[in-house]
Amino acid sequence: MPVVTADLKACQGYANCVMAAPDYFDLDDDGNVVMIxxxxxxxxxxxxxxxxRSCPVSALTVSE
Amino acid sequence: MSSTTVIVGSSIGGVRTAQSLRLEGxxxxxxxxxxxxxxxxxxxxxxxxxxxGTAQASSICLLTQEEADEARIQLVLGHTATGxxxxxxxxxxxxxxxxxxxxxxxxxxxAARPSPWGERAGIHVLRSLDxxxxxxxxxxxxxxxxxxxxxxxxxxxxxxxxxxxxTVTVIDPQTIPMSRIFNPEIGHWFGALHRDNGVTTIFGTGxxxxxxxxxxxxxxxxxxxxxxxxxxxxxxxxxxxxxWLSSSGLLVDNGVVLDKYCRAVxxxxxxxxxxxxxxxxxxxxxxxxxxHWTNAVEQAICVAYxxxxxxxPREYSPVEYVWSDxxxxxxxxxxxxxxxxxxxxxxxxxxxxxxAALYTKDGIxxxxxxxxxxxxxxxxxxxxxxxxxxxxxxxxxxxxxxxxQAMPVP
Numbered sequence: 001m002p003v004v005t006a007d008l009k010a011c012q013g014y015a016n017c018v019m020a021a022p023d024y025f026d027l028d029d030d031g032n033v034v035m036i037x038x039x040x041x042x043x044x045x046x047x048x049x050x051x052x053r054s055c056p057v058s059a060l061t062v063s064e
Numbered sequence: 065m066s067s068t069t070v071i072v073g074s075s076i077g078g079v080r081t082a083q084s085l086r087l088e089g090x091x092x093x094x095x096x097x098x099x100x101x102x103x104x105x106x107x108x109x110x111x112x113x114x115x116x117g118t119a120q121a122s123s124i125c126l127l128t129q130e131e132a133d134e135a136r137i138q139l140v141l142g143h144t145a146t147g148x149x150x151x152x153x154x155x156x157x158x159x160x161x162x163x164x165x166x167x168x169x170x171x172x173x174x175a176a177r178p179s180p181w182g183e184r185a186g187i188h189v190l191r192s193l194d195x196x197x198x199x200x201x202x203x204x205x206x207x208x209x210x211x212x213x214x215x216x217x218x219x220x221x222x223x224x225x226x227x228x229x230x231t232v233t234v235i236d237p238q239t240i241p242m243s244r245i246f247n248p249e250i251g252h253w254f255g256a257l258h259r260d261n262g263v264t265t266i267f268g269t270g271x272x273x274x275x276x277x278x279x280x281x282x283x284x285x286x287x288x289x290x291x292x293x294x295x296x297x298x299x300x301x302x303x304x305x306x307x308w309l310s311s312s313g314l315l316v317d318n319g320v321v322l323d324k325y326c327r328a329v330x331x332x333x334x335x336x337x338x339x340x341x342x343x344x345x346x347x348x349x350x351x352x353x354x355x356h357w358t359n360a361v362e363q364a365i366c367v368a369y370x371x372x373x374x375x376x377p378r379e380y381s382p383v384e385y386v387w388s389d390x391x392x393x394x395x396x397x398x399x400x401x402x403x404x405x406x407x408x409x410x411x412x413x414x415x416x417x418x419x420a421a422l423y424t425k426d427g428i429x430x431x432x433x434x435x436x437x438x439x440x441x442x443x444x445x446x447x448x449x450x451x452x453x454x455x456x457x458x459x460x461x462x463x464x465x466x467x468x469q470a471m472p473v474p
Contacts, residue, residue: 013394013439014387016358019446031394031439046087053080054361056108056387058123 010059020051067092073171074098077338077360084368101142110196111220148312174302174339186278207294214241218299239268325377356386399432
């Protein structure tokens with residue numbers, strides 16, 4: 001199953017991912033991304049990939 | 065059936081449109097045209113890590129040649145678009161034969177408003193990678209920097225120049241900085257932020273003229289003062305790159321005029337995204353143009369969807385979002401703020417190291433919010449904009465957050 005992973009050092013708390021896919025991403029009290037789930041089904045590829053690409057600092061990566 | 069989508073403009077809006085088309089299963093040809101010869105790059109770092117010299121080329125690249133090849137995106141870089149022949153579906157370029165399109169996406173962005181005090185070496189604007197490299201070279205030459213304009217670009221560049229150890233003065237004709245965006249109380253805090261970081265601020269005063277040459281400019285102010293500067297940065301806004309469309313027949317009025325699906329008026333096979341796009345925002349009920357990174361990304365997704373689903377297009381009705389990083393402040397703005405709307409401030413920069421300002425026109429509904437160093441509050445505000453939260457409900461939630469979370473002043 002494809003997965004989305006986060007680079008915590010890169011995350012700056014812009015929160016675009018949380019707005020695009022709140023069932024996958026949240027922010028903690030310090031503004032760092034928290035992964036709610038990492039694996040996603042093929043049917044979710046478009047939404048999760050767009051959420052990852054909405055990160056202004058490319059902190060999120062989709063891989064197979 | 066093979067079709068071709070040509071995207072003109074290789075910055076964030078154009079690149080994301082190309083990538084989103086493939087994600088939506090678009091099978092036709094995609095041609096991405098750019099005026100600059102560099103591979104597509106991201107612009108927010110220009111005033112920060114690129115100017116500071118800490119960015120790697122790879123960290124600002126939006127699309128590598130390998131990624132373009134893999135997604136079957138043909139890159140045509142280094143050619144400026146000069147016109148569109150709508151009837152024959154042709155994009156005309158400088159130094160390149162016309163390119164046929166079935167769908168055209170205009171993503172040519174905006175250009176820095178040029179210096180009205182002369183354009184010569186040492187007087188900079190900051191919009192492109194070349195601009196950033198030239199400005200950095202000037203800053204490394206030493207001497208004082210004068211920044212004209214206390215908006216996002218000017219403030220971010222001033223902060224970076226301070227981090228390089230330069231003496232910096234920021235000038236703005238407005239008495240209170242950022243007052244087009246914020247109410248005066250918060251604008252004053254932005255002025256203090258500059259001064260606390262060692263920047264001299266001159267607000268409420270304009271610039272009459274700039275004499276002299278690089279390394280030895282004299283900046284003449286409207287109040288008669290004269291500042292000496294080695295380098296000048298002019299950050300007075302941007303203008304959409306739409307002049308090349310003037311004889312195309314497209315409706316152009318401070319940007320390409322679009323319907324609520326981001327299709328050009330009277331030319332539904334032509335779309336626009338990003339800084340050059342003026343579309344009919346269904347919720348606001350007016351034509352607007354937004355020069356923000358997140359808008360370009362979200363509009364690109366919508367346009368890619370509408371190209372691949374022409375029978376059931378989606379309206380584009382975003383909640384505006386923009387950020388700016390200045391000194392140790394992370395500023396995040398959602399919706400519509402300022403313009404003398406009523407506002408409530410929660411937190412204080414000195415006491416809490418963070419704050420949120422909630423804006424309302426009617427005293428009940430949230431119309432916009434600005435937060436500093438408080439991403440959790442920003443999320444609550446962005447979500448609240450979508451769900452129709454009241455200002456009172458949001459204030460209660462944020463005041464609880466403010467007191468329950470200890471956060472050191474950064």
